[in-house]
Amino acid sequence: MDILEAEVGNIVPLELIEQQLKSKSYKLLTFTHVDTSTAVLNDAKSIGALGKKYNVLTILDGVCSVAGEEIKQEDWGIDVVLTASQKAIGVPPGLALLVASKNAMQTFEQRTSPVANYYGDWTNWLPIMKAYENRQASYFGTPAVNLVIALEKSLQLILKEGLDSRFDRHRRAGKAMRAAIKALGLDLLSKNEQVSANTLSAPLYPNLMDTASFLKAVNQEGVILAGGLLPQLKNSYFRIGHMGSVNKNDLLATVGAIESALKNNGYSHELGLGTAQILKHF
Incomplete structure (x- = not known):
């Protein structure tokens, strides 16, 4: 794993990110959209374009950006967007939320090594999501029901505002x-x-x-x-x-x-x- 760092209060130049992507073959390009500690905003659109150009999966940490900063995941080619419920989504803390692209899903399905984190293993969650889409009952763990209901209400308000x-x-x-x-x-x-x-x-x-x-x-x-x-x-x-x-x-x-x-x-x-x-x- 290689980490690119910027001076405090600034972002890593896109030229430096591209230079690093050219230097060797990578599977993932991860970045924070809005840094919680410094209030710095990364150029997600341009980083997504670099991911597509060099055929790497891009993962956006959107804890402080989703529902507040503009994100066009599909248009920008971002493979995974992660966030939490307690920031701009406007729900009490307790939910981890993510949206994955078809490319990310396909990559996961083709993986040959096991996921090290049990809670973060999509193998446990995908059957639940697919059952929900089919209006069928399925069980992995007791969901945070109150938070899920609050999330639904918050999303309704977000869509109402536009x-x-x-x-x-x-x-x-x-x-x-x-x-x-x-x-x-x-x-x-x-x-x-x-x-x-x-x-x-x-x-x-x-x-x-x-x-x-x-x-x-x-x-x-x-x-x-x-x-x-x-x-x-x-x-x-x-x-x-x-x-x-x-x-x-x-x-x-x-x-x-x-x-x-x-x-x-x-x-x-x-x-x-x-x-x-x-x-x-x-």
């Missing part, structure tokens, strides 16, 4: 949040707009900010933010999720809480600059 409208709403939310953060004089971990995710943002703290006091102050305003996830930069940035059913009022409340917390922790800025950007984009 995928194009949903993707556009997330694009506007992402742009609005990044504009608000920059208006407050803060930098972002992502290097530029092209690699910035629309489902979450990762602003850098101001210099000498008491990070624990800041997050506590935000929490007291009724908003919960996540701290930094990268060990080497844990106290240098925080993360804001804006995915799923997030609307203008949610964004205003979040930015307002950030502005208040910054002010209360000694950061000098004009109140209202961030919220003005949210209103401008919505």
Whole structure:
């Protein structure tokens, strides 16, 4: 297995990915669409095209992107898209979801070595799925019934909104949040707009900010933010999720809480600059 890495806040250049694919024969090309730890967005469409060009299976980790960032799995040639229920899908945590292409299914059926992970072995799940399609009873394990019902409801709401409208709403939310953060004089971990995710943002703290006091102050305003996830930069940035059913009022409340917390922790800025950007984009 070969791992390609980029500097924090950026993506691996497509030229480097293609160069690696040229260097030897690979079976799989795996990548994260939106990196949860840095709020960086990969170019899934172009990576899918490289997978098709070099005849490798492409696997997209869409935990922070599915139902928030645009994905055209079939058109882009992505073989497997994986996600979880608790992010932009808008369901409580507990479900692992995936969609596999015919190419991926065929490759699995032709494999000669056993799957090492029992839970992840499609051999256990495929009979259940096929029985469901045929409206027949089949059993592998007790399903998370409440979560499956919640998933159905969430998918109905997603389709009612319309995928194009949903993707556009997330694009506007992402742009609005990044504009608000920059208006407050803060930098972002992502290097530029092209690699910035629309489902979450990762602003850098101001210099000498008491990070624990800041997050506590935000929490007291009724908003919960996540701290930094990268060990080497844990106290240098925080993360804001804006995915799923997030609307203008949610964004205003979040930015307002950030502005208040910054002010209360000694950061000098004009109140209202961030919220003005949210209103401008919505």
